[in-house]
Amino acid sequence: VAVVGVGLIGGSIGLALRARSMAGRVVGIGRNPASLEEALRLGVVDEATTNLDRGVAAAEVVVVCAPVTEIASAVMRAARQGNPGTLVTDAGSTKRTIVEAVENDPAARAVFVAAHPIAGSERKGPASATADLFEGRVCVLTPTPNTPRDRLARARAFWQALGCLIVELDPIAHDEALALTSHLPHAISAALAATVPGDVLGLAAGAFRDGTRVAASDPELWTSIFRENRAPVLAALDRFGVQLSEFRRALEAGDSAALREWWAAAQARRLSFESQSARPPVSD
Amino acid sequence: VAVVGVGLIGGSIGLALRARSMAGRVVGIGRNPASLEEALRLGVVDEATTNLDRGVAAAEVVVVCAPVTEIASAVMRAARQGNPGTLVTDAGSTKRTIVEAVENDPAARAVFVAAHPIAGSERKGPASATADLFEGRVCVLTPTPNTPRDRLARARAFWQALGCLIVELDPIAHDEALALTSHLPHAISAALAATVPGDVLGLAAGAFRDGTRVAASDPELWTSIFRENRAPVLAALDRFGVQLSEFRRALEAGDSAALREWWAAAQARRLSFESQSARPPVSD
Numbered sequence: 290v291a292v293v294g295v296g297l298i299g300g301s302i303g304l305a306l307r308a309r310s311m312a313g314r315v316v317g318i319g320r321n322p323a324s325l326e327e328a329l330r331l332g333v334v335d336e337a338t339t340n341l342d343r344g345v346a347a348a349e350v351v352v353v354c355a356p357v358t359e360i361a362s363a364v365m366r367a368a369r370q371g372n373p374g375t376l377v378t379d380a381g382s383t384k385r386t387i388v389e390a391v392e393n394d395p396a397a398r399a400v401f402v403a404a405h406p407i408a409g410s411e412r413k414g415p416a417s418a419t420a421d422l423f424e425g426r427v428c429v430l431t432p433t434p435n436t437p438r439d440r441l442a443r444a445r446a447f448w449q450a451l452g453c454l455i456v457e458l459d460p461i462a463h464d465e466a467l468a469l470t471s472h473l474p475h476a477i478s479a480a481l482a483a484t485v486p487g488d489v490l491g492l493a494a495g496a497f498r499d500g501t502r503v504a505a506s507d508p509e510l511w512t513s514i515f516r517e518n519r520a521p522v523l524a525a526l527d528r529f530g531v532q533l534s535e536f537r538r539a540l541e542a543g544d545s546a547a548l549r550e551w552w553a554a555a556q557a558r559r560l561s562f563e564s565q566s567a568r569p570p571v572s573d
Numbered sequence: 574v575a576v577v578g579v580g581l582i583g584g585s586i587g588l589a590l591r592a593r594s595m596a597g598r599v600v601g602i603g604r605n606p607a608s609l610e611e612a613l614r615l616g617v618v619d620e621a622t623t624n625l626d627r628g629v630a631a632a633e634v635v636v637v638c639a640p641v642t643e644i645a646s647a648v649m650r651a652a653r654q655g656n657p658g659t660l661v662t663d664a665g666s667t668k669r670t671i672v673e674a675v676e677n678d679p680a681a682r683a684v685f686v687a688a689h690p691i692a693g694s695e696r697k698g699p700a701s702a703t704a705d706l707f708e709g710r711v712c713v714l715t716p717t718p719n720t721p722r723d724r725l726a727r728a729r730a731f732w733q734a735l736g737c738l739i740v741e742l743d744p745i746a747h748d749e750a751l752a753l754t755s756h757l758p759h760a761i762s763a764a765l766a767a768t769v770p771g772d773v774l775g776l777a778a779g780a781f782r783d784g785t786r787v788a789a790s791d792p793e794l795w796t797s798i799f800r801e802n803r804a805p806v807l808a809a810l811d812r813f814g815v816q817l818s819e820f821r822r823a824l825e826a827g828d829s830a831a832l833r834e835w836w837a838a839a840q841a842r843r844l845s846f847e848s849q850s851a852r853p854p855v856s857d
Binding site for chain 1: 691711713740753760761766769770771773779782793795800803816
């Protein structure tokens with residue numbers, strides 16, 4: 290198995306593959322020699338190379354764990370350089386633009402199944418990788434009518450073997466859902482962190498701490514995700530704005546009944562989420 | 574020591590007082606006989622009564638842990654019914670309106686020191702109380718020139734003995750700071766929970782989970798806090814709106830540099846918070 294990108298996600302795939310003896314060899318591919326060396330040293334991969342063409346040549350499976358703006362081109366390149374039996378999949382947080390680009394390339398389309406394992410954290414780099422990152426987590430596959438059925442079956446088996454629960458969605462439905470469940474919460478988290486001035490941070494407590502955790506995430510990574518999923522994120526912001534306006538109106542009017550009702554609806558949604566995720570926990 | 578309100582905060586004060594042998598007897602005062610009975614059964618208090626006048630009569634210290642809208646009247650009543658040497662303090666999340674009301678009553682003003690131990694969680698009731706809730710947490714005291722110095726010294730000693738780090742602030746400065754560090758994060762959390770439709774909650778992960786944790790809090794409690802601290806919360810919402818608009822503008826323009834810069838500023842604020850709270854953890 291070749292893993293393109295050996296950060297938190299790619300590194301965790303490497304560790305999981307090795308822990309589960311799922312691959313004869315795990316080849317890590319990356320641009321940054323220091324990261325590759327660290328990945329080797331940490332036992333995240335068996336081999337490492339900065340040369341994608343060479344890295345994918347003998348792979349049965351290629352998993353592209355690059356920033357979303359770089360995934361489509363890596364997939365196309367891996368499809369051309371890999372052997373014809375290869376399965377190419379990815380771990381990108383957005384799907385529509387990647388799938389569209391790949392499907393315009395017949396060679397790439399013939400080997401690719403788009404995937405999004407919903408797991409991760411605000412940390413980055415191979416040192417944050419863990420073998421159980423995908424255990425019990427949802428992995429969304431976004432096949433289209435053009436996706437080869439045999440590769441889809443293999444992708445399903447591959448992500449399942451890493452511990453994932455498979456969900457299939459249309460790429461657009463995926464992007465719209467994730468704009469709400471992940472991209473919006475990340476934007477809100479960063480906006481909240483930036484709002485609270487440094488001189489009162491000493492008084493901040495749990496609500497701020499948990500609400501801004503993911504604001505520590507990599508700016509580059511999130512810039513790419515927001516750009517790739519612009520329209521759904523803007524739509525999610527609109528929905529959020531409606532909620533915030535309702536709250537502001539009730540507060541301006543000093544309307545206790547409206548405030549109570551508004552909060553109770555939010556509380557109900559949260560409690561519904563908690564009861565759903567009393568099933569396997571999903572992290573991100 | 575008499576504790577008015579035996580929920581999460583009052584109950585934790587009872588447990589801490591008993592664990593640290595700080596009081597000969599802890600008397601729990603409340604309206605709800607079932608809660609009082611539960612508090613007794615859990616060993617949170619030594620005695621319980623629904624009669625505030627009787628409960629405070631022999632107390633050296635009275636701690637009012639009622640909803641913020643009910644604190645001032647409970648303080649005034651405790652001041653009239655308690656013995657003249659009593660210290661009355663509170664644990665309310667807002668301070669200006671409480672201090673103003675109490676200071677209009679000479680008897681209450683003579684015994685009262687306003688306090689806000691910054692600790693808590695989204696849970697409620699005596700069953701969620703813990704003896705170490707205040708350990709290492711900041712407790713803000715908001716004395717004014719009218720606050721009797723001897724009572725201030727006793728309040729400082731009392732909250733310190735519960736494990737708190739004491740900070741003194743003007744009531745208005747407290748309310749403005751907490752609007753940003755706590756009340757805004759709570760409002761944002763609820764708005765975020767309400768924004769994400771039930772049918773995609775299964776795809777929500779860590780950012781949503783942590784970002785909406787406090788949306789599970791009691792609607793009544795938060796309605797009171799928002800109403801009591803209306804203007805500072807509206808000002809905090811404005812500041813948040815500025816951040817959100819900046820993000821939206823950068824996203825609409827597809828301006829990667831602006832998105833990156835925006836995120837990096839938020840990330841820096843979060844990392845600054847993390848380095849500050851590598852000191853004793855503060856929960857809420």
